[in-house]
Structure formats: C-alpha cells, structure tokens
Amino acid sequence: MDSLVQSYKNFEMASIPQPDLPATMRVLQMSGYGGYDVLQYVEAKAPRLLYPTDIIIRVHAAGVNPVEDKARQGNMALLMRLTFPYVLGRDFCGTIVSKGDEVKNFNIGDEVFGTLPDPSGENGSGTYAEYARVPATKAGIAVKPANVSAIDAGAAGIAVFTAWRGIVHHGKVKTLSSPKVVVIGASGGVGSYGVQIAKAFGAYVIAICSGKNAELAKKLGADQVLDYTIENSIREFSLQEKDAVDIIFDAVGGEDYWNLLSATLKPSGVYSSAVGPIEHSGSQRVGFMDIAKTLSSIAGHKMFGSRKYQFIYSLPYEDMPEITTLFEEGKIKSYVPEDQVFPLKDGAKAHELIASHRAKGKVVLVMN
Template sequence: MTKPTIPKTMHALQAIKFGSPEESLKYNEIKTPEVAHPADILVKVKAAGVNQAEAKGRAGNFPGPKNPPLVFGGDYSGIIVDKGAKVTGFNIGDAVYGSLKMPIGPNGSYAEYVLASQDSGAIVSKPDHLSFEEAGSVGVALCTAYQAITGMGNLPKEGTKKILVLGASGGVGTFAVQYAKTIPDTQVVGICSDKNAELVRSIGADRVVDYTSKEAMDALVKDEAETYDLIVDCVGGDDYYNRLVNTLKKEGTFSTTVGPIMHIGAEKIGLTGWLSMGATILGRKLFGARNYQMVLSFPWDKFSTEIAPLLADGKIKTVLKDSQLFDLKDGVQAHKKLESHRSVGKVVLRI
C-alpha cells in the first residue's frame, strides 16, 4: 500500500501539569511523531486503553517523566502509516495493536498518532474479530495479569490448581480471571461486589465471593484455610493480605499487582511512604507466612508469542462497557471514571 499523507500536526491529550484530571489534561494540537529509527512503526491510533499507572502519573503520584507537557498512554490499536527500513512482518495499512514500554509518557498513545517499535516485541497484528477498542485496551492490564500468575505465581505443575482473584471485576482482574482459566485444571474464585458477580462468572470464575458481605468473607477465611495455590491481588493494602493470606497453602503465593498500599498512587506518597512500603514488601518476602510477590515489570518478550494468541483464539476477551468508552477530547472524564475505582473492566479512549 502507498504511504498515506501524514499531517505535520495532530491532536493529543496532553498533561500540561501534574494534578487533577481537570487541571492536567488538555486536548491540544502538537507535532506528529516521525519515523527516525529502522525499527520504528508509526501508527494512526484508533483506540487507547486507560490504565491506573497513567492516572497516577498524571496526578504526580507515580515515578515517571517530570517535565510537562507530556502525552500519557501505553496501550493502543490502529493502522500502520509509516515504518522504518528494518521493520519486517508488518506493512503500511496493517491493523495492529500493542503497548509502549513507557505508559507514563512522554510520548504516549493518547494521541492521533503514536510511534511504536518492533524491537519492543509488544506490537502484533489485530485479528479481524477484535474491534479496535477491544484490542487497544489489552497490553498493560493483560500483561500484568500474566506476570502475576505465570511470571510469579509458582503454580504447581501437576494436579488441580486453585486461584483466588481479588478485585475480579476491574481492568486487571477481569483479565486475571480469564487468563487463569486458560491454565489446565484450574479453579478460579473471584472476589468482587455482588452487582458484578454475574459478569465475573460469565468470564469464567467458578465461584464469586461478595466482599461487601461480612458473612461471605468470614466463611471464606474460616472454611478455606490452606486451600489456594495463588492469590492474585488487584486491590492492594493490608486488609486483604492480613485477612486472606492463610487461605493459601503453605507453599502458596500472594501475588500483588498493587502492593501493600490500597490503590497505591491514588494519593501522593512521600519518601517516608516509599521507604515504609519497601520495608513492608521486604518483610513479607523474608518473614511472611507465605511467599509474597509484587509485579514490578511487564513480560513484553512474551506479548507476541504467549499473550496475544489468547486473544486471537478467543480464549480471552476485553470486558468493555459502552459507558466506559470516551472520545479522546473527553479524556478528563475517562480519568475521572478510572479514579472512581468503580469502573468495570477497561476504560478506553476512541480516537
């Protein structure tokens, strides 16, 4: 296909300062990125997923680039419009999706064009059965779930495996439930509110526990001691850890995608807070009742070979409500929805 005309400028959702969504995010016209290296792939973006790390970076509560204006966004889907000389397996006009290694900017996917790289391994062809919105929301959340379960979960190789997913109706949680069910002989119990229970069952959970029910949570703790091989924590904080760690088998693993602070980064964390969190993680690793792991990196090298095929085969689907689809210019509302901690599945920007 002939290379299309690429405008010199594009619209993007810029973080012009750190702060609330209203203070920070502006729909601005900026310079369009250009192919500069042999492995570069320029993508005309159709959809971009919104992730917690980006909202926390925008608020100034998470480590990342410190010199606004910045364009946040890691996940994307779209059409290739230009590529470097050494790019193979992709052509101009191909529909693709993937994720950038730096979801907190400075040149992210909340824009009409994004510059990806074949060297990252985190760009793949989009199957026809996936919408751009579904594909554009996958990367960070599904890779996080994969890392928590396969990268750090230490599941037994033989026999039935039991996994408990905390925050099962959220962006990472919905992928964690589905990914866990792709593992043979695995039973999955999801913890979420009763209003989201049917959804979590529909994506594969064998059982759902309502965290708002004291009776249900008390029964889980009392009746299922030393039952689970793995807890995938998508919420964070001390309460769930202290209450549920003993539902793990002696050799089981508590694998957190968040850490010992609930919704970490939702508020500013000073040096003392970071040191305290580090001490808590180290203490749990060294002296905790069970193995403790925290997701701190993404398995981009597995994206094209082990993660994307699950979507191509239809084994995993994006949970995406119409009410959580926003136009790029309405990115403020998308971030406010995410920060409410009441979103179900993914929040996505249409571009």
C-alpha cells in the first residue's frame, strides 16, 4: 500500500509543469546543531513545485527571528526536530517566478511578502535562500504594498503575526473604547509591532523597555515609557495603575512581569504572553522539565490567576489582508536599522546579533 501511495505522489509531482529556473541556488544551510559555524553558505538544489497550490519565489529579503537562532543551537530540539542539511527561515519578501495551476490570487511577477507555515520541503527549504517554495493556501502571504520596501516587508512575518495574535485576538483591542495597553519588550522585533498595532486601534500605549530605547518606543507611537532598568519603576506603576489596564502584551516572558503587572489589569483585562513563563525561552536548551514547568505554569495562571492569561502558540495567517492594509496605510512600519541588515553569506553575524538580545526592531538577510 505504501508503495502505491508513493507512486501516486511521484506521478502527481511529475505532472506539474516546473519553472525554467536554475538547478541550484545559494543558501545559508545548517549542517547540524551547534555554533555559528554550522550556518554554511553553500550551493543547494533550487526548489520545485510540489503541489498545484505552490508558488516559487525569488527571495529578496528574509527576516531573522529568535526562534531560528534557538533552533540553530539545538535548544529547541525536543520541540523542533530538524533533518540535516537544513535551511532555516520563515519570513520572506520576494517575486513570484512560478506558480501551480490552482493558484488564482497571485500572478507571476507579483512581489509578495509573508511567512511560511513552517520551513518545509526538500532539505528543509526555508527562506535563508535565493529561492523558496511557498504553499500559497497555508502561508500568510499577500502582495507587497508599493510603499513598503522589500527589507521592511521581509522583516514583518512571524513578529507582526505574533503581536497581532496577542493584541487583536487575545486582547480584543478592536472591541474596546479608548483601551490602555502595556507592551513589554517594546523596542524588540515583536514588541515594536505590538506598540504600533495597539496604537492603530486607538490605544493609549505604555511601552516597557530600557531607557536608551525610550525615544524609539515613542517614535513607534508609545504614549508613555517605563524604563525597566530603574529600580522599582514597574512596581510603582503597578501600584498607581491598579485595575486600569485592558491588555498587557508580553514579548519577553518570565514570571516577574506577570507577578508585578497582573494587578494593573481590569477584571476584564487580558495578559497575553508571546514567550511564556520562562524569560527568553529557548535561549538555553529546553528539556522535559522545562516543558513540564511551562505547561504547569500556564495552566496555573489560567485556572487560578486573578486575571485572564493567554499564551501564543499559533499565528493568525488568515488576517494577512488586514495587516497588509495597515502597512499600506502607514499605520504599521518595520523598524530595521541599517546595521541590522546582512547579506545572506553573513547570516552567522545576524544570528550572533539576535542571540545578544541587543537588536532593536528586526534583523534581516538580503540576497545577492
């Protein structure tokens, strides 16, 4: 039976016309788990259409996310099992060079951006590559607005979807009148979008970040900035703003902020965490005990917490059209400093910056 299924799959793949593309491409490929040296700039097979709903894009820019650096180190091996050689990357901006017969909403030549559902395909073909296969019906994908650069579009992906889930889905910001929103980690990749999304829906935004990034937070739209490096600043805010906040969006994680800030939430308020009870989860190797602790803490907050607690574990690809409109209207912008843009061959440097937790906004790879 298995041989018949495989024969059918082989026939299905062979029956799809393939684009006239180079046989190979340059990729940043993982040879295994380990240090920055496992990211190797090599020649690999270019992707091909596997299903009628696939598109092939020539990648212009690919966002780099903390989860990819953690996967590279092997810290997430219990949760993300990789087969080597492996090409990381989910976020992209690129031009469609081929598409399957069932792709109706996009045309060859369209410049598109978005996020892969996962780096799947031959050799784990993610977007750290000159070409990528995108399953159009599963990915979060849209035509890039003309007023958004390829770098800014390629940066968005996972980070903007995560912030959207926390503030729009969990926090239900669109249903609130004059909401008050706290964004923890406001100057980082996820938090920078969180500030803007909250502001786009009329929120008064309190940004939590270091004092050196206060001006950036204000530039993104924050009305008030709390410097977490100042002793007792968060505790004093908590005492002053008891039962006053509608949404707390946490892009840092850990228990400290929950313990300090949950009292500021209104009885109807929501605490939404992108990371969970372990701060910068995955920066160290995640073991069975860490997973158990995380699940136990989340369950405890949900069942016994004084306020509603939500953990982000999936991304709302279906909302890509609305997110794209906000980019087009200039209500959301990617913050990508020039020194955080790296050529594909220097992807190890991008990972080193991500691992330092010193990046402001997003880090991006660009193709040659």
